[in-house]
Amino acid sequence: MDSEKILEKIQSIFRDIFDDEDLMVTVETESAEVEDWDSFAQMQIIMGVEAMFGFKFSTDEVTEFKNVGDMLECIARHIA
Numbered sequence: 001m002d003s004e005k006i007l008e009k010i011q012s013i014f015r016d017i018f019d020d021e022d023l024m025v026t027v028e029t030e031s032a033e034v035e036d037w038d039s040f041a042q043m044q045i046i047m048g049v050e051a052m053f054g055f056k057f058s059t060d061e062v063t064e065f066k067n068v069g070d071m072l073e074c075i076a077r078h079i080a
Helices: 003-018 039-053 059-064 068-079
Strands: none
Touching: 003 039, 003 068, 039 068, 059 068
8 A cells, every 4th residue: 555545544534533524634744733633632543543554553653753754654564
């Protein structure tokens, strides 16, 4: 699965969590750019991605995420 398809899939997770059907995230999107993206929302995103793709992130992986692109790269490694 390529990066574009992964981004499309996780877009739905972000929209559900932030209850915003118009929310658009890109690989450059950081938590500070999205209203209400706090530690609780971060955990919801992580759990949503894990459920969608069927794997678990390690704590080290999660702490390294600086933006959506970092998460996307990690997802790609797990599903490759």
